[in-house]
Amino acid sequence: MESQLVSPVKTAETAMKHxxxxxxxxxxxxxxxxxxxRIGLPLGAGxxxxxxxxxxxxxxxxxxxxxxxxxxxxxxRAMRDNFDILxxxxxxxxxxxxxxxxxxxxxxxIVALAATAWPRWGSGGLLIAASLNAxxxxxxxxxxxxxxxxxxxxxxxxxxxxxxAAMAINAHKGMNMVDPLALDLMRSYAAGKxxxxxxxxxxxxLPYVFTALKINTTASMIGAIVGEFFVSSRGLGYLLSNSIKxxxxxxxxxxxxxxxxxxxxxxxxxERLEKVxxxxxxxxxx
Amino acid sequence: MxxxxxxxxxxxxxxAAVMLGVLAxxxxxxxxxxxxGGAASPDAPVKVRIQLCWVPQAExxxxxxxxxxxxxxxxxxxxxxxxGGPDIVPEQQVANGSAQFGVNLVGSLLSHIEQGVPLxxxxxxxxxxxxxxxSKKSSGIDSPEKFAGKRVGNWMGGNEYEVLALFAKYGLDPxxxxxxxxxxxxxxxxLSDELDVATAMIYNEYHVVLNSGYxxxxxxxxxxxxLGVGMLxxxxxxxxxxxxSNEETAVKFVRASxxxxxxxxxxxxxxxxxxxxxxxxxxxxxxxxxTMMQEVAKLVRPDGLADDRILFTDEDRFRLTADIALQFxxxxxxxxxxxxxxxxxxxxxxxxx
Numbered sequence: 139m140e141s142q143l144v145s146p147v148k149t150a151e152t153a154m155k156h157x158x159x160x161x162x163x164x165x166x167x168x169x170x171x172x173x174x175x176r177i178g179l180p181l182g183a184g185x186x187x188x189x190x191x192x193x194x195x196x197x198x199x200x201x202x203x204x205x206x207x208x209x210x211x212x213x214x215r216a217m218r219d220n221f222d223i224l225x226x227x228x229x230x231x232x233x234x235x236x237x238x239x240x241x242x243x244x245x246x247x248i249v250a251l252a253a254t255a256w257p258r259w260g261s262g263g264l265l266i267a268a269s270l271n272a273x274x275x276x277x278x279x280x281x282x283x284x285x286x287x288x289x290x291x292x293x294x295x296x297x298x299x300x301x302x303a304a305m306a307i308n309a310h311k312g313m314n315m316v317d318p319l320a321l322d323l324m325r326s327y328a329a330g331k332x333x334x335x336x337x338x339x340x341x342x343x344l345p346y347v348f349t350a351l352k353i354n355t356t357a358s359m360i361g362a363i364v365g366e367f368f369v370s371s372r373g374l375g376y377l378l379s380n381s382i383k384x385x386x387x388x389x390x391x392x393x394x395x396x397x398x399x400x401x402x403x404x405x406x407x408x409e410r411l412e413k414v415x416x417x418x419x420x421x422x423x424x
Numbered sequence: 425m426x427x428x429x430x431x432x433x434x435x436x437x438x439x440a441a442v443m444l445g446v447l448a449x450x451x452x453x454x455x456x457x458x459x460x461g462g463a464a465s466p467d468a469p470v471k472v473r474i475q476l477c478w479v480p481q482a483e484x485x486x487x488x489x490x491x492x493x494x495x496x497x498x499x500x501x502x503x504x505x506x507x508g509g510p511d512i513v514p515e516q517q518v519a520n521g522s523a524q525f526g527v528n529l530v531g532s533l534l535s536h537i538e539q540g541v542p543l544x545x546x547x548x549x550x551x552x553x554x555x556x557x558x559s560k561k562s563s564g565i566d567s568p569e570k571f572a573g574k575r576v577g578n579w580m581g582g583n584e585y586e587v588l589a590l591f592a593k594y595g596l597d598p599x600x601x602x603x604x605x606x607x608x609x610x611x612x613x614x615l616s617d618e619l620d621v622a623t624a625m626i627y628n629e630y631h632v633v634l635n636s637g638y639x640x641x642x643x644x645x646x647x648x649x650x651l652g653v654g655m656l657x658x659x660x661x662x663x664x665x666x667x668x669s670n671e672e673t674a675v676k677f678v679r680a681s682x683x684x685x686x687x688x689x690x691x692x693x694x695x696x697x698x699x700x701x702x703x704x705x706x707x708x709x710x711x712x713x714x715t716m717m718q719e720v721a722k723l724v725r726p727d728g729l730a731d732d733r734i735l736f737t738d739e740d741r742f743r744l745t746a747d748i749a750l751q752f753x754x755x756x757x758x759x760x761x762x763x764x765x766x767x768x769x770x771x772x773x774x775x776x777x
Contacts, residue, residue, distance in 0.1 A: 205519075205540035223599070288605070371606040372578075383513050383581035384532060385539040 139271025139370025246305030271303030490684025553654035577607030589752035627719030
């Protein structure tokens, strides 16, 4: 016997539009308009800024002469005339920054590992890393020059020291910021300390490690360039400081532009690596 | 009342207070760079500053002597002699008004003038080039051609022009054919063979090397004048715009400086005593300054130059420097000689002596 409670439900064959629904643009076109605004507006602002600079509006506002603040056209000309040396020196400085950051980050990670594995003895390492970070590059440069000679080695050492602390502190945080439930689960699996480390702590610290790496990309460029100010015969920092001394300001500004481009590229590469390595993290999935 | 509205009211006055504090601090810390060239009253001495290109030493003896013996005071000037250093560029200090007078190399001056910096030379302190390249005889580098593949040092920052000119003359590319290295201001790199060829000032670093156990026979000295790339060195320059309204001050300064240099050249021991009072403790010895004074005297008043030609700029030598600068890439356009230097101030100064 058919239940009287069940009755066939009629469903509409065609989609019904709610009377109050407004006409909206199809989603793809809306996304394109959004992208144009996102890129177009900053681009337009940048072009306007450069136009004002070229027309000497800032010179008039800040009461500057052309030899104190070169015009964009002069900077572009200097970049074009000296492109091969700028490129070579940019590569030189970037090498110092990358190698120094690699060594410094590795050292910082090991310090964080030690501090997490043996909290009683290892936490002193964190303090040392942080105090090294506080030493100004002005003081580091001559000492590193004495220890490592006047080649790339001294600048790599400077960059390594200045990038150690960010990695140590971030990685340490990451290794300790584990879900207690995860630790309980590992304990229920009878996992040893080393396995806990490998599967929970180190893997969980990766988001923090990449944050520190991104911070270090900028710090490493600064460290490499400032280190070259003091002792170097090559590199963007050397060319920048030398250009200022002989009033070749457009060349100095070209160095600044090259350094900015190199720094941004470096940052973008690390960001790309981050997307690859921590695809599982919520920050990469939203 | 919703919680958010109450919160926003609280931070607004705090933010305003912080802004005011920042603006007040900025306003107070901005000090005007123009600190000389004008007198408070007709009788008060005119305060001027001269920016040297290195630390106090006999290289600048004439100025120190003029100050110590009161020559500047006689002219109604209160002169502050500002020592230089590795990162101080006298041309920039004079251009922005921090100093009224500056001393540096002519090659650097020409480069700055080409970049649009409004400077003009009013006196030539050193009449010959003072820079040489030295190598050890044991290295076998006895001619510029042999620089290829070697490490050549220079302090850079405006000192490298003559060496670059030498490279260009002998077809050496500083980036490919040899290693052109920034030299520190001690001669350790040369003494320890880290550098094969080093730059030295004939009155300073050359004697440092001689004092480190080398005799002149152990060294090859490359005289840049003889090699045809020598440029004039220490000169006295001012900001052109400042000069236009302060010519009298400039004339008085130059007059007193000429007197100071004459005394320094003719009474060297006294000058060394005055310089030793001005040097930094422990930075040098009396012997070193005595040797420096002897060499500097030869540069300020070379053999055959009369006393009243001290600080004069020789047009032919200046033109030669400008030509070398153009030929070897120090400057890209021919320099306007008549605008780059003037002997007017020195001539007016001599009239009062």
